[in-house]
Amino acid sequence: MELGFYLSGLVAVLATVGLISGSSPVHAVVYLIVSLIAVALVFFALGAPFAGALEIIVYAGAIMVLFVFVVMMLNLRPEAKRDPLWQRPGYWLGPSLLALVLLVALVALIGDGQAGMTIDGELITARDIGLTLFGPWLIVVELAAILLLAALVTASHVGRRNKPRGNRNRGGTR
Amino acid sequence: MSWWTPQLAATLWAMFQALVILLAVVVVGAALTVVERRLLGLWQDRYGPNRVGPFGTLQLIADMLKIFFKEDWTPPFASRALFMLAPNLAFASLLLSFVIIPITPGWGVADMHIGLLFFLALAGINVYAVLIGGWASGNKYALLGALRASAQTLSYEVFMGLSLMGVVAMAGSFNLRDIVAAQEGLWFVIPQFLGFVTFLIAGIAVTHRHPFDQPEAEQELADGYHVEYSGMKFGMFFIGEYVGMVLVSALIVTLFFGGWQGPWLPPIVWFALKTSFFLMLFILLRASLPRPRYDRVMSFGWRVCLPLTLVNLLATGAVLLLTGS
Numbered sequence: 001m002e003l004g005f006y007l008s009g010l011v012a013v014l015a016t017v018g019l020i021s022g023s024s025p026v027h028a029v030v031y032l033i034v035s036l037i038a039v040a041l042v043f044f045a046l047g048a049p050f051a052g053a054l055e056i057i058v059y060a061g062a063i064m065v066l067f068v069f070v071v072m073m074l075n076l077r078p079e080a081k082r083d084p085l086w087q088r089p090g091y092w093l094g095p096s097l098l099a100l101v102l103l104v105a106l107v108a109l110i111g112d113g114q115a116g117m118t119i120d121g122e123l124i125t126a127r128d129i130g131l132t133l134f135g136p137w138l139i140v141v142e143l144a145a146i147l148l149l150a151a152l153v154t155a156s157h158v159g160r161r162n163k164p165r166g167n168r169n170r171g172g173t174r
Numbered sequence: 175m176s177w178w179t180p181q182l183a184a185t186l187w188a189m190f191q192a193l194v195i196l197l198a199v200v201v202v203g204a205a206l207t208v209v210e211r212r213l214l215g216l217w218q219d220r221y222g223p224n225r226v227g228p229f230g231t232l233q234l235i236a237d238m239l240k241i242f243f244k245e246d247w248t249p250p251f252a253s254r255a256l257f258m259l260a261p262n263l264a265f266a267s268l269l270l271s272f273v274i275i276p277i278t279p280g281w282g283v284a285d286m287h288i289g290l291l292f293f294l295a296l297a298g299i300n301v302y303a304v305l306i307g308g309w310a311s312g313n314k315y316a317l318l319g320a321l322r323a324s325a326q327t328l329s330y331e332v333f334m335g336l337s338l339m340g341v342v343a344m345a346g347s348f349n350l351r352d353i354v355a356a357q358e359g360l361w362f363v364i365p366q367f368l369g370f371v372t373f374l375i376a377g378i379a380v381t382h383r384h385p386f387d388q389p390e391a392e393q394e395l396a397d398g399y400h401v402e403y404s405g406m407k408f409g410m411f412f413i414g415e416y417v418g419m420v421l422v423s424a425l426i427v428t429l430f431f432g433g434w435q436g437p438w439l440p441p442i443v444w445f446a447l448k449t450s451f452f453l454m455l456f457i458l459l460r461a462s463l464p465r466p467r468y469d470r471v472m473s474f475g476w477r478v479c480l481p482l483t484l485v486n487l488l489a490t491g492a493v494l495l496l497t498g499s
Binding site: 040 | 256295
């Protein structure tokens with residue numbers, strides 16, 4: 001269990017480095033997919049296969065497909081002559097300092113918590129998740145549903161066709 | 175014989191089962207390529223491949239020899255690494271899904287409690303095979319095929335998941351063994367008829383079979399996403415499609431038709447019989463239906479199938495709540 005956790009964590013980190021260091025947009029998106037699958041495997045190793053499967057279905061299987069779709073539609077080619085911005089210190093010094101502060105806080109928090117917590121492979125089943133979500137956290141679930149509905153309405157408003165009404169012979173099939 | 179523990183024996187037996195199931199699926203998938211062509215010939219009043227061996231039974235071996243020894247050509251304008259990755263993804267993602275299918279009470283690879291979700295996750299990953307293969311080929315037809323495939327598969331996967339949730343709600347589990355056990359008295363095809371119909375349609379669309387094979391329409395796209403592939407790489411796409419057919423048929427049998435259950439005959443025979451029935455249905459659909467226009471396929475998915483699955487899920491939930499089971 002622990003070996004799987006560390007291995008998939010390593011893959012996730014390496015894939016994310018590959019994502020931000022490459023020059024080809026499609027390769028970057030493929031690295032991001034690998035990174036998401038690795039994070040899903042981290043969930044599996046932690047004993048939460050339901051969350052892991054949902055991570056693959058929703059993020060890798062649906063959202064990233066749209067990313068790949070858009071990158072392919074735009075037909076972006078690798079920019080060989082592009083000035084590598086990330087090699088100039090001015091571009092990464094500030095964000096790195098902020099991230100370092102977060103890292104210190106994270107390490108301090110982990111060190112402060114209960115020591116000796118290990119991955120014990122206790123399974124969290126779909127039933128547990130459902131009972132928790134629709135029991136104590138019901139309000140949060142409903143609020144998230146309202147937020148998603150608002151996003152849906154907004155998206156369909158933004159994406160509507162700006163044509164005169166009389167001209168819409170078969171609108172909305174796409 | 176101190177090393178021979180019951181645990182080791184169980185491990186070896188599980189590995190043996192997994193190997194047998196893997197081989198059986200690949201062999202059935204490969205054999206289907208010939209069976210399909212013979213049956214199409216029969217239904218379309220022509221001979222089909224009948225030259226190699228008695229009644230064309232050795233055609234499969236001839237095809238395999240041809241695919242193995244063809245030049246494996248990578249176009250110079252292709253993106254090499256991704257071009258190599260795509261056929262492996264296409265083949266492996268669908269083959270891996272067989273892990274969750276219980277063949278008989280004693281046979282099956284893994285007994286996962288997230289069973290169905292595992293299948294949905296791998297079906298989601300299967301999209302990338304087509305998408306990446308089409309893009310990496312560096313060919314306009316392949317790219318167009320890949321774009322069509324991704325849009326179609328994404329739309330149909332949305333309600334594929336929803337169409338299965340009625341079954342999950344009735345069985346109370348994602349585990350396929352529990353789902354088969356819950357069909358002891360009544361096959362789920364009767365209470366979940368809408369779920370069955372929509373899953374059948376979604377299954378055909380996700381494996382890009384006729385009449386949902388717009389991604390590889392010969393007349394418009396010159397074969398779509400795998401136009402640049404040859405030799406073994408094409409073979410993996412090709413067999414992968416048939417493995418997908420076997421997978422969807424086996425899933426339909428497990429989820430809606432009681433899996434291995436049936437009177438008199440042994441479980442394995444029932445499972446094989448039911449699965450081959452749906453394989454024949456797949457081939458018959460290809461033989462009889464023309465290919466609809468692409469935008470019709472998309473609007474059918476979103477406007478007919480998605481509302482149907484939602485209504486089915488709502489009704490199932492209401493009935494389960496009222497009866498209190």
